[in-house]
Amino acid sequence: SAVISQKPSRDICQRGTSLTIQCQVDSQVTMMFWYRQQPGQSLTLIATANQGSEATYESGFVIDKFPISRPNLTFSTLTVSNMSPEDSSIYLCSVAGRGNTIYFGEGSWLTVV
Amino acid sequence: AQSVAQPEDQVNVAEGNPLTVKCTYSVSGNPYLFWYVQYPNRGLQFLLKYITGDNLVKGSYGFEAEFNKSQTSFHLKKPSALVSDSALYFCAVRDIADYKLSFGAGTTVTVRA
Numbered sequence: 001s002a003v004i005s006q007k008p009s010r011d012i013c014q015r016g017t018s019l020t021i022q023c024q025v026d027s028q029v030t031m032m033f034w035y036r037q038q039p040g041q042s043l044t045l046i047a048t049a050n051q052g053s054e055a056t057y058e059s060g061f062v063i064d065k066f067p068i069s070r071p072n073l074t075f076s077t078l079t080v081s082n083m084s085p086e087d088s089s090i091y092l093c094s095v096a097g098r099g100n101t102i103y104f105g106e107g108s109w110l111t112v113v
Numbered sequence: 114a115q116s117v118a119q120p121e122d123q124v125n126v127a128e129g130n131p132l133t134v135k136c137t138y139s140v141s142g143n144p145y146l147f148w149y150v151q152y153p154n155r156g157l158q159f160l161l162k163y164i165t166g167d168n169l170v171k172g173s174y175g176f177e178a179e180f181n182k183s184q185t186s187f188h189l190k191k192p193s194a195l196v197s198d199s200a201l202y203f204c205a206v207r208d209i210a211d212y213k214l215s216f217g218a219g220t221t222v223t224v225r226a
Contacts, residue, residue, distance in 0.1 A: 001159065031212050042203065042216045043157075058213075092156055096212050100145055100164055102205075106156035 002027055002097045004105035012111045018081045021108045023093030028073035031096040034066070037107070038089045046091075049076050083112045115140040117206050119217035127225055132194040134220045136187045136204030143209050146187040148178055151201040151219075160202075163187060174198070194224045 003026040013019050023032065034046040047055040047068055055068040069077045080087055090107040097103050116139045126132050138144055148160040161172025163180040171177045178189045187204060204217040 006156075033212070033214075042218050043214075044216075045213055048213070090156075094157075094214075099162075101159060101162055102147065102207075102212065102214055103159055104149070104157040109154075 002029065002095050002103045004093055004095060004103060006093050006105040006108050008108055009106060010109040012113060013083050015084055015112055017083055018079055019083065019110065020077050020079045021091050023076045023105060025074045025095050029095040029097065030073070032070060032076045033094045034068065034078045035092045035094060036089045037092060043092065046078070080110065085112045088112045115206050115208055115215045117204050117215055117217035119204055119220045121220050123221045123223065125223045125225065126194050128196050129193050132191040132198065132222065132224070134189040134202050134222060136189065136217060137185050138187060138206040139185065140206055140208050145207045145209055146180060147205040147214065148172065148176070148189050149203045149205065151203065157203065196224050196226050198222060199224045
């Protein structure tokens with residue numbers, strides 16, 4: 001299995017500010033994904049991030065709000081821009097590992113006040 | 114389009130009794146099916162998957178799941194539940210041609226001592 005580390009694990013942010021979440025994987029992976037889990041809800045895919053190409057965003061998510069970087073095969077960042085209380089969520093990084101399994105990090109728990 | 118239904122928001126069982134968490138899916142092609150568990154204040158942990166082959170798959174912590182193509186179901190089971198199994202369980206599906214996961218709403222399992 002892949003070991004996925006996310007930073008920060010938790011943060012309380014002021015509305016209007018931006019926060020960048022980092023995701024580090026212990027092995028090289030082609031496909032990385034960012035999911036959002038709003039309070040009491042299931043997971044929703046934000047975007048797919050492949051190294052060497054622009055991230056592909058799902059319906060309802062835009063690059064200006066959630067810019068993503070993927071500089072190499074073990075690292076990605078997700079920025080939540082101009083945050084509002086509605087952005088309070090868990091943001092999870094995931095990777096496609098061996099055997100078609102998708103692994104998740106521990107998540108970054110953001111509260112916007 | 115692909116989707117997952119978890120018909121039960123909550124499942125309550127006594128410790129030592131069998132545990133079943135239900136999941137049905139819809140996908141246009143052949144499915145890859147997954148179960149994940151989320152303990153309080155934690156990320157998602159992979160439990161098991163069905164890719165191909167034997168319809169009964171075994172996973173972590175004594176869990177197993179049975180793939181039923183005719184009923185489009187992938188129910189999670191454990192013969193003897195433990196209090197420590199109390200958590201939120203997610204069923205997820207993806208098409209073999211796409212790495213994007215679609216999640217069910219989740220089922221909260223409570224195992225009472």
